[in-house]
């Protein structure tokens with residue numbers, strides 16, 4: 001699906017411009033410095049594509065005084081069984097009866113990820129694994145990977161580990177997409193330009209892994 005023509009201006013400042021990219025099946029990763037425009041892009045695409053079956057995990061969220069089960073069902077006509085496949089794979093069954101506001105930050109995030117995965121054909125996730133422990137990061141990445149032929153994911157992250165499992169990557173800087181292609185084609189130069197930091201690529205089991213070269 002071609003996304004184009006998005007422009008966001010706040011006051012006199014152009015926050016997003018020259019946006020054109022293909023939102024493909026699988027994992028579409030959005031990388032870039034703090035303030036590059038990733039969240040604004042995600043929110044703009046959600047608006048442009050309203051009317052489609054969407055799931056959204058924001059990077060920051062409020063904590064309503066309702067149960068976890070009610071958070072899952074909020075805004076839908078779903079039954080709990082619609083969420084079942086993800087409740088176990090993300091390990092949140094033990095949380096279902098709890099008040100959402102009493103969960104830890106990581107637990108809240110897992111609940112919102114469960115909701116988005118079950119509800120969306122297009123799934124937008126803003127830094128989905130930030131604040132998650134290693135096992136839960138692996139759980140989230142593994143579930144998303146298993147859904148890559150069924151759904152389209154648009155995911156922002158600062159975690160370079162995601163590159164190894166992404167299908168497509170776009171890199172933002174100063175409100176523009178400065179590079180986009182398959183994850184396999186991403187190289188150190190692109191990331192060093194994006195982050196203005198030294199980055200090293202290593203190959204592990206045929207996958208490109210990028211690490212900070214400090």
Ligand SMILES: Nc1ncnc2c1ncn2[C@@H]1O[C@H](COP(=O)(O)OP(=O)(O)OP(=O)(O)O)[C@@H](O)[C@H]1O
Nearest residue numbers: 010015032033034035036037038039040041059156
């Ligand atoms: N309501 C607003 N008023 C003024 N500036 C804004 C507003 N919302 C966003 N911006 C600016 O737009 C730019 C892009 O913000 P955005 O949140 O999209 O960045 P980001 O790439 O998601 O950053 P981060 O990695 O820190 O989450 C930033 O410079 C931010 O300060």
